[in-house]
Amino acid sequence: MYTCGLTVYSHPQIGNWVAYIYSDVLTRTLILSGFDVNRVQNITDVGHLVSDDDDGEDKMEKGARAEGLTAWDVADKYIAVATEEAAKLGLLTPTKTVRATSLIPEQIEFVEGLEKKGFTYIIENEGVYFDTSKLDDYGKLAKLDIEGLQAGVRVEVNGKKNPTDFAIWKFSPKNQQRDMEWDSPWGKGFPGWHLECSVIARENLGDQLDLHTGGIDHIPVHHTNEIAQTEAFTDKHFVKYWFHNNHMKINGIKMSKSLGNSYKLQDIISKGYSLNAFKIMVLSSHYRTEGNFTWDILDAANNRYLHWQSLLNRKWQDLGKSQDQTDLIPRMVESAINDMSDALLNDLDTPSAFRILDETITDLEELDIDIKSAGSIEKLEEFLGDTLGITFNNSDLTSSQKGTIRKRQEARDNKDYLASDKLRDDLMGEGIEVKDTAGGPVWSRL
């Protein structure tokens, strides 16, 4: 499995994380199904130009200038930020993460291979270009209308032979020294953005991939060009399954730094929300559907999260004897886990999985949970953590708190209500509420 990673030129915005939250649940679902997932993710630290059409500046060099740093320092800075934020989101770490700049000789060899096979041409002062007309099925992923594109093109960009041709090696501008540039058989320069994914995927996963993930905006250019390069180079079919997530708008409009409507994860944390709520908000939309972020929608997702947590935090103290003779709770939990798994296995239907969970939690709230069923509740919580990556803050009681609950129960059994009320208040002071049920005391965090 290959995942297109971040371009590390500035602080990631919440919209950037959407793709990784979906691919995380996809990975977890595959693991649940018994697959041994080998996932490689790249870090774009060179060559991603401001425009997808090989125009404009390198985002890295531009980001570096804005901060008065070198492109290398900017890359290091935002790789650290992204790593920390991915951990805060509880995303599984890819099997391997590879920086584009770590495979420069391999990228040069790849261009040489394409050159030998006659797929390239050089535009002076611009770079080595891939001739897309040399492939019969160029644009098949995006179902590109090549003839329409040819006819509709306004200007011949930089002397390209076909409007869809793209740079695989860009030349450094004359009289300007870049932070990141390398010697090559064609001249000093740097790899084109699409090239890194073809080369990193091939070096680490071989000529053919089972799965490739990324945002839908990558379909017409980036992924289309990855396919073109790799299939031209290997003569093999590149990817079996593509997984493309839709985007999340912010307040109903496209996220953009210039509109000032982009947020960072820290903005969510600063308002007191759990990042679990953010993940629930994202996953409440199917990955193919366009999502929307507003503070109200996040607030609703947070309430949903707290509702789940209030049930999962209820636990039995080991005192009462089992009253659930029919195994009702274990059966309810088992069927909920099965139904949620089925939903995920059906094109990663996270909204349905959440609806099943809502219903199950509401049903469970009606029931007293005894010591025997408490294990089932823990199983449900474990499933949510393992498969949906949603975790709950319910660390276990300390042994002294357990002792207090036990002493309180003994006091009640001896009808010493003065003492039992005092111990109940002590627990309240520590944020633990104890309720008495037919099966014994049950505790929850306040």
Ligand SMILES: [Zn+2]
């Ligand atoms: Zn990519």
